[in-house]
Structures are given as structure tokens and as C-alpha cells.
Amino acid sequence: MGSVADVFRGVRGEGRVVLLESEAKAVCVDYGVSVTRFGVAGGVAEAVDLAGRIGYPVVLKVVSPDIVHKSDVGGVLVNLKTPAEVASGYVKVVENAKKFRADAKIVGVLVQEMAPQSTEVIVGAVKDPQFGQTVMFGLGGIFVELLKDVSFRVAPLTVEDAKEMITQVKAYPLLRGYRNTPPADIDALVGILCNVSRLVMDYPEIKELDLNPIMVYEKGAKVVDARIILE
Numbered sequence: 645m646g647s648v649a650d651v652f653r654g655v656r657g658e659g660r661v662v663l664l665e666s667e668a669k670a671v672c673v674d675y676g677v678s679v680t681r682f683g684v685a686g687g688v689a690e691a692v693d694l695a696g697r698i699g700y701p702v703v704l705k706v707v708s709p710d711i712v713h714k715s716d717v718g719g720v721l722v723n724l725k726t727p728a729e730v731a732s733g734y735v736k737v738v739e740n741a742k743k744f745r746a747d748a749k750i751v752g753v754l755v756q757e758m759a760p761q762s763t764e765v766i767v768g769a770v771k772d773p774q775f776g777q778t779v780m781f782g783l784g785g786i787f788v789e790l791l792k793d794v795s796f797r798v799a800p801l802t803v804e805d806a807k808e809m810i811t812q813v814k815a816y817p818l819l820r821g822y823r824n825t826p827p828a829d830i831d832a833l834v835g836i837l838c839n840v841s842r843l844v845m846d847y848p849e850i851k852e853l854d855l856n857p858i859m860v861y862e863k864g865a866k867v868v869d870a871r872i873i874l875e
Contacts, residue, residue: 647670647674648671648674648675648843648846648847649847651663651667651670651671652847652849652874654667655667655874656874658709660709661851661873661874661875662709662712662871662872662873662874663872663873664707664708664751665705665707665754665869665870665871666682666684666707666751666754667872668870668871668872669682669867669870671843671870671872672855672867672870675839675840675842675843677836677839677840677855677867678832678836678864678865678866678867679866679867679868679870680703680757680758680759680866680868681698681699681756681757682698682754682755682757683697683698683755683756684707684751684752684753684754684755685734685752685753685754685755686752687734688731688734688735691704691730691731691733691734691753691755692727692730692731694755695724695727695730695755696727698755698756699757700724700725700726700758701722701724701725701758702724702730702755702756702757702758703720703721703722703723703724703754703755703756703757703758704720704721704724704730704734704737704753704754704755705719705720705737705753705754705756706719706720706737706738706740706741706750706753706754707750707751707752707753707754708741708748708750708751709751710747710748710749711744711745711748714741717740717741717743717744718736718737718740718741718743718744719740719741719744720737721733721736722758723758724758730755734753737753738753756868759859759866759868760859760861761859762859762860762861763783763819763825763828763859763860764783764856764857764858764859764860765781765782765783765784765819765828765833765857765860765865766780766781766782766783766784766794766854766855766856766858767779767780767781767833767836767837767840767855767856767858768780768781768852768853768854768855768856769799769840769843769844769850769852769853770851770852770853771844771848771850771851771852771875772798775798776798776799776848777798777799777841777844777845777848777850778797778798778799779796779797779799779801779837779840779841779844780794780795780796781794781795781806781809781810781813781833781837782794782795782813782815783813783815783818784856784857784858793813793814794813795808795809795810795813796809799841799844799845800841800845801837801838801841802838803834803838805837806834806837806838806841807830807834809837810830810833810834810837819833819860826861826862827862828860828861828865829860829862829863829864829865832860832863832864833858833860833865836855836858836865836867840853840855849874849875850872850873850874850875851873851874851875852871852872852873853870853871853872853873854869854870854871854872855867855869855870855871856869856871857869
């Protein structure tokens with residue numbers, strides 16, 4: 645548990661409560677939650693090198709404690725397929741971030757694999773004043789706001805709790821396989837729910853956690869975006 649505690653200590657040491665996406669993903673990895681391959685580049689050459697090692701296509705996201713909604717400010721570029729696109733993309737996302745906020749601290753640029761499109765789900769957690777750590781599951785991406793088709797359980801979760809959460813959402817038939825959509829790996833989702841439950845129980849200072857979207861495949865699932873907020 646040392647590395648997660650170290651991450652949280654570092655975040656607080658900088659006077660922050662919101663983790664950078666790279667920090668949130670590192671925490672996920674430490675708790676056995678599969679994420680898209682990623683690295684943080686401090687310059688153009690490093691970004692190109694990282695992209696080559698991760699494998700094309702890739703996504704670029706500006707990393708800054710001062711910019712929460714990266715997409716809104718042009719801080720995200722997707723489906724980059726060549727070293728030249730990554731090089732110019734690096735410059736572009738940093739420039740866009742600076743245009744939005746000239747004094748923004750730029751840590752670097754997150755280079756991550758472009759996860760193949762699939763069914764999107766969300767796993768979240770929130771610290772409720774009455775019930776303590778509560779875990780959420782539902783359809784991810786834009787559907788969270790649109791359908792509000794989610795289920796909740798108070799942590800800690802058992803495997804049975806996690807399975808019930810998944811089967812309770814109205815969209816469950818979609819996860820079982822629908823028309824041209826292959827069935828989702830339910831065991832992988834159960835694993836993510838249980839690991840998130842373990843994480844928020846081990847670290848009660850986590851106020852909010854949001855893994856959205858998670859791409860779920862016939863075999864396995866990968867977190868594309870991760871957000872963690874401390875008390």
C-alpha cells in the first residue's frame with residue numbers, strides 16, 4: 645500500500661486534493677485495475693518515443709493541476725497515428741492549455757493508447773456523510789448523464805454484491821450481448837468493482853473516484869479516464 649500512500653502524500657504536499665490523471669491511473673494499477681497503457685512526456689521527443697513504445701494510435705492529454713476539463717480547452721487529441729502527428733499534437737495541446745490559462749502549470753503531456761471502441765461503463769465511488777464509502781456502477785460515457793442508469797452499494801463489496809450491481813442496471817442485456825455487440829466480460833467488471841471497494845476502504849480519505857469510461861470487451865476491460873479527489 646506504500647505507493648498509493650506516497651502518491652497521496654505528494655498530492656497533499658503540493659496543496660492539492662485533485663489527483664492528476666497520471667496519478668489516478670497509477671493508483672488504479674496499484675490496486676489491480678487495468679488501465680490503458682500510458683506515460684507522461686516532458687517534451688516532444690519523449691512523447692514520440694513513448695508513443696512508439698505504447699503503439700499507435702495514441703491519445704494526447706495535457707497534464708496540469710490547473711486544468712480540470714482538458715477536452716473543453718483543446719487539451720486532448722485522439723487517434724494520432726504517426727510520430728509527426730504526435731510531435732505537432734504535443735505542441736498544440738500545450739499551446740491550447742496556455743491560451744486558456746497563461747499561468748497554468750504544465751506537468752507534461754499524457755500519452756496513452758487509443759483503446760478500441762466497445763461498450764462503455766462507469767465505476768465510481770463517493771464518500772457519503774451517512775453511509776461512508778459508496779460504490780457505483782452504470783453505463784459509461786455520455787450515457788451516465790443521459791440515462792442515469794446506475795446502481796449503488798455501500799463498501800466493502802463482496803463478489804456477490806458486485807454481480808448484483810451489474811445485473812441491476814437496466815442496460816444489463818446490452819452487457820450480455822445484443823445484436824452485433826459481443827457479451828462483456830462480467831468477471832472483469834466484478835474485479836474492478838471489488839478492487840475499487842478495497843481501495844476506498846483502505847484509503848478513507850478518498851472523497852470521490854470516477855473511472856469513466858471503462859471499455860469492456862469480450863475478454864478484459866480497460867479504464868480510459870480516471871479521476872480521484874481527496875478530502
